[in-house]
Amino acid sequence: MNTLEIGHILNLLPHRYPFLLIDKVVDYEPFEFIHAIKNVTINEPFFQGHFPGQPIMPGVLMLEALAQAGGILYSKSRVPEPGLEFMYYFAGIDKVKFKHIVVPGDRLTISIKTLVKKRFFWRMQGTVHVEDKLACSAEILSAVKEVEK
Numbered sequence: 182m183n184t185l186e187i188g189h190i191l192n193l194l195p196h197r198y199p200f201l202l203i204d205k206v207v208d209y210e211p212f213e214f215i216h217a218i219k220n221v222t223i224n225e226p227f228f229q230g231h232f233p234g235q236p237i238m239p240g241v242l243m244l245e246a247l248a249q250a251g252g253i254l255y256s257k258s259r260v261p262e263p264g265l266e267f268m269y270y271f272a273g274i275d276k277v278k279f280k281h282i283v284v285p286g287d288r289l290t291i292s293i294k295t296l297v298k299k300r301f302f303w304r305m306q307g308t309v310h311v312e313d314k315l316a317c318s319a320e321i322l323s324a325v326k327e328v329e330k
Contacts, residue, residue: 183209185253193256194249195268199226202246203253203291211258214294217250223285238283243317244274247307250291251323255303265327272302273322281316283309289316301325 185193185206194201202219209215221238228236252269261267283289290310297304302324309317 182207183257185209185257190253193253196249200245201249202242203249206250206253209254209257211254212295212298214292215250215254215257217246217253217291219246219289219291221283221285221287221289225285228285236285238287240277240279240317243279243283243289243309244277244319244321246289246291246309247293247305247317247319247321248323250293251303251305251307251321252325254293254295254305255323255325261327264330266330268326268328270324270326271321272324275320275322277317277319279317281311281314283311283316287311293321296320 187204190203203217204220205218207216207218227239231237231239248271256267293305293307295303295305302322305321307319307321308315
């Protein structure tokens, strides 16, 4: 089983608090899949306004967590050219469904599997679960660019 702790994740993604939405990678297989964890706490800054008195994690942030997991998978699958690093972008999103509300105290299990791989474009199927309940699913198209460090 391949795991990644937060220090390694910080080396792979440009995101930082409050926008880093992956706490740990519990397993991955390069080019194939990744399973990650996000622990949702009441201290998340978005809960101040979404919604006061009834905090709910915005669905778009679940989609962002899927994209970040996909970025980690890409980074563990390919190596950038010398002196360059990867920058990840949403290129498309399809078949989005939100099925379960996410609240403080929930632990998200984020899963991505690759569907189609073309050098700098990957189509991936992603799911977010809270325990055994499906919270979100989507197909994500990711574009990757190599940029100078």
